[in-house]
Amino acid sequence: MTNPNWDAVTRHLDALYEASEGLEALFPGRKFTLDGHLVGSIREVVAAYMFGLNLMPASTLGHDATAPDGRQVEIKLTQGNSVALRHASDHMIALHRPKGGPVRVVYNGPGGVVWDGCGKVQKNGQRVISLARLRGFDDSVAPSDRLTQLRPPPV
Incomplete structure (x- = not known):
């Protein structure tokens, strides 16, 4: 992975959040959150940078990256x-970036723990888990079960 200008990345992300907020102000009651492929790509490149991950091709089913030690x-x-x-996944990294704020690692540990702690399957086939619950799980992760964070969050 190349080493992009992370200051420029941060400026572009902030502009996207500003655009989202502006659209929500123009159309009350409508959400213009940054999700889908955009957020998917952002999360993958940021985590790859932070943890030295090898990214899978976009839209690979099952996992997004492979860790240096082989964990999916x-x-x-x-x-x-x-x-x-x-x-369920072998390993999971959950990140949070509030509007205008830095990226924070919420969870870095085994994926099975998270899967078991999720709510029941929704109509769309997904199971949801709160960040508060993830933080609680993260507090119990043994250092040997974490991926080593090589760099601080770039954005």
Whole structure:
């Protein structure tokens, strides 16, 4: 992975959040959150930078990246209060970036613990877990079960 200008990345992300907020002001009652492929790509490149991950091709089913030690990693990023999962993963990294704020690691540990702690399957096939619950799980992760964070969050 190349080493992009992370100050420029941060400026562009902040502009996207500003645009989202502006659209919500123009259309009350409508949400213009940054999600889908945009957030998926953001989360993957940020986590790859932070943890030295090898990214899978976009839209690979099952996991987003492979860790240097071979663990398959699911990566989540939200600006909200929860994340949604479709399957259990070997390892999971959950990140949070509020509007105008820095990226924070909410969870870095085994994926099965998170899957078991999710709510029941929704109509869309996803199971949701709150960031508060993820933080609680993160407090119990043994250092040997974490991926080593090589760099601070770039944005």
